[in-house]
Amino acid sequence: MTLLQERMPTATPQRRRGGLARGQALAAGGFLLPNLVLISVFLLLPLVLAFVISFEKLGSLGPGEYLGINNYADLLKDRVFWETLRNTGVFTLFSIPIAMAAGLGIAVLLNSVLPGRTLYRSIIFLPLVISGISTGVLGAWMFDQYNGFVNKFLATLGISGPSWQANGTWAMASVIIVTVWQRVGFDMLIYLAGLQGVSSEVQEAATVDGASAWQRFRHVVFPLLGPSTFFLLVMNMIYSFQVFDTVWAMTRGGPDYATTTVSTYAYRTSFDEHGPQQLGYGAAVGVVIYLITLAITAAQWRFSSTRDQTD
Amino acid sequence: MSTTTTPAQAPATSATRRPRTRRSPWFWARLALAVVITLVMFFPLYWMILTSFSPQSELYSAGLRWWPHHFTLDNYRDPIDLYPVWHWFWNSFVIATLTTLITVVCNLLAGYAFAKIRFRGRNPLFLLLLSTMMIPVQAVMVPQFRVSVDLGLFGNIWAVILPESAAVFGVFLARQFFVAIPDELLEAARVDGAGHVRAFVQIVLPLCKPLVAVLVLLTFSSEWNSFAWPLVALFSNNELFTLPLGIVTDLQGQYSSNYGAIMAISLLMTLPMIVLFVAFQRYFVQGLARSGIK
Numbered sequence: 001m002t003l004l005q006e007r008m009p010t011a012t013p014q015r016r017r018g019g020l021a022r023g024q025a026l027a028a029g030g031f032l033l034p035n036l037v038l039i040s041v042f043l044l045l046p047l048v049l050a051f052v053i054s055f056e057k058l059g060s061l062g063p064g065e066y067l068g069i070n071n072y073a074d075l076l077k078d079r080v081f082w083e084t085l086r087n088t089g090v091f092t093l094f095s096i097p098i099a100m101a102a103g104l105g106i107a108v109l110l111n112s113v114l115p116g117r118t119l120y121r122s123i124i125f126l127p128l129v130i131s132g133i134s135t136g137v138l139g140a141w142m143f144d145q146y147n148g149f150v151n152k153f154l155a156t157l158g159i160s161g162p163s164w165q166a167n168g169t170w171a172m173a174s175v176i177i178v179t180v181w182q183r184v185g186f187d188m189l190i191y192l193a194g195l196q197g198v199s200s201e202v203q204e205a206a207t208v209d210g211a212s213a214w215q216r217f218r219h220v221v222f223p224l225l226g227p228s229t230f231f232l233l234v235m236n237m238i239y240s241f242q243v244f245d246t247v248w249a250m251t252r253g254g255p256d257y258a259t260t261t262v263s264t265y266a267y268r269t270s271f272d273e274h275g276p277q278q279l280g281y282g283a284a285v286g287v288v289i290y291l292i293t294l295a296i297t298a299a300q301w302r303f304s305s306t307r308d309q310t311d
Numbered sequence: 312m313s314t315t316t317t318p319a320q321a322p323a324t325s326a327t328r329r330p331r332t333r334r335s336p337w338f339w340a341r342l343a344l345a346v347v348i349t350l351v352m353f354f355p356l357y358w359m360i361l362t363s364f365s366p367q368s369e370l371y372s373a374g375l376r377w378w379p380h381h382f383t384l385d386n387y388r389d390p391i392d393l394y395p396v397w398h399w400f401w402n403s404f405v406i407a408t409l410t411t412l413i414t415v416v417c418n419l420l421a422g423y424a425f426a427k428i429r430f431r432g433r434n435p436l437f438l439l440l441l442s443t444m445m446i447p448v449q450a451v452m453v454p455q456f457r458v459s460v461d462l463g464l465f466g467n468i469w470a471v472i473l474p475e476s477a478a479v480f481g482v483f484l485a486r487q488f489f490v491a492i493p494d495e496l497l498e499a500a501r502v503d504g505a506g507h508v509r510a511f512v513q514i515v516l517p518l519c520k521p522l523v524a525v526l527v528l529l530t531f532s533s534e535w536n537s538f539a540w541p542l543v544a545l546f547s548n549n550e551l552f553t554l555p556l557g558i559v560t561d562l563q564g565q566y567s568s569n570y571g572a573i574m575a576i577s578l579l580m581t582l583p584m585i586v587l588f589v590a591f592q593r594y595f596v597q598g599l600a601r602s603g604i605k
Contacts, residue, residue: 031507109348131535133536134536138355271546
């Protein structure tokens with residue numbers, strides 16, 4: 001993202017010629033209008049309304065009743081909410097490093113000359129085009145504790161597999177494994193694109209200087225992949241806080257609330273099998289998710305830009 | 312995983328330049344590793360296919376079967392007889408196609424404006440747009456629901472299409488791609504009296520095939536697979552159910568003890584995406600690489 005800012009030329013040189021600038025502004029307006037209208041009506045306006053509704057008691061679509069900060073106060077006291085927050089943290093802390101490290105490793109492997117590497121890349125990327133729902137039902141089936149592949153396979157090795165559905169910790173582990181399976185292709189692809197920007201001359205220079213393969217990777221290639229790493233960190237983090245489909249189809253957030261993440265909780269409180277529920281409270285959960293995502297991204301942004309400066 | 316694969320990579324790159332050591336042990340180790348990883352990654356899909364063609368008795372018998380001993384189509388036939396699966400298919404197709412059309416056109420236009428038109432407030436506006444990427448569906452779903460009701464969208468597919476078309480990731484990709492197109496190319500057209508519209512249509516568009524491929528693939532797959540918002544928007548209206556909704560709401564409840572049927576319909580849902588992906592994938596790395604995400 002810092003790269004982005006560098007590349008954006010400032011508007012100053014153009015401002016001298018007023019007529020032309022106005023023409024440009026008009027043209028820009030025309031090009032931007034469709035996107036901006038959709039974003040404003042369906043994202044920005046709802047975001048503002050979400051803040052408003054989060055201060056209301058709202059059971060259905062009728063007018064809400066102003067509650068002040070009650071929803072937020074309730075949220076602080078809501079043990080389930082804290083549990084879902086912790087679940088999201090666990091999910092994030094395990095899935096992101098594993099998927100990114102694996103993605104990087106595979107990218108480096110498949111960036112080298114190998115017969116059939118395009119095919120390997122495609123297959124590893126494939127899970128990403130499979131829906132979260134299919135992935136979730138597939139995960140539920142693979143990790144079925146009685147008839148699923150995983151436990152039957154473990155049994156052939158003489159290991160008695162865990163009860164993936166009944167035990168909260170194992171349920172979360174299975175959700176993380178399935179997520180990593182689905183996401184690793186994306187991380188690989190972004191790192192592959194990044195590796196294409198690492199010139200072989202730099203690597204050769206390091207070789208001439210006597211750097212070992214690992215040293216070259218650690219001190220030459222990996223630092224040059226910084227922007228990819230940053231981009232992936234942000235994208236994965238956003239994904240983690242919004243993960244819904246896979247979890248919903250795989251465990252419905254269970255057993256109990258063991259795999260309920262903040263976003264599944266936001267859905268559960270707002271809507272359930274019977275339609276709209278505690279909409280105000282659900283909105284408050286949503287607002288908190290948004291604020292957390294924003295804070296994390298801002299922190300990463302700051303961290304990344306200071307690191308770029310020291311480089 | 313990275314610690315085992317990365318040291319293997321670098322010597323091999325230099326090794327390929329020296330024909331003498333071309334088939335070094337490292338080469339075979341890397342090849343073996345790549346094949347193993349690929350097989351492991353492909354395995355769940357294989358299991359899905361296998362399950363969908365296996366009779367129920369085989370799925371629930373003790374022990375592992377690596378291929379179906381008795382091939383059956385019942386897992387496809389039964390749910391298709393009982394549920395409007397083709398109707399769900401059609402709904403998904405219509406919704407995903409229209410959303411993709413609207414989204415990609417909007418993204419390309421906006422991307423062009425941010426990359427090639429200089430106007431005041433461009434950078435702040437772009438950052439504002441990027442920040443909307445962080446808005447989770449769950450944060451805005453309640454008010455989105457309200458806005459859509461107020462706009463009279465409920466009860467038809469536009470309740471899904473329009474809110475889902477409010478997408479920004481594509482603007483970001485398009486902008487990065489267009490920035491890489493040299494300004495001189497456009498200046499030449501401008502000197503000839505062409506406006507932005509003509510420059511966009513006649514010069515930029517023909518150059519951005521890989522970009523369009525990436526955008527279409529990403530948007531279509533995310534819409535085809537979309538679940539959270541359609542669940543809210545179409546919940547009360549099972550006439551308009553899409554495939555993911557049908558699978559989760561109807562099939563998963565009904566067939567909770569029969570994974571064959573769920574796998575079969577999930578596979579049916581996945582097939583068009585695989586076809587689309589295979590057709591477009593050669594543009595994919597190229598499109599992403601040229602979009603400057605690196």
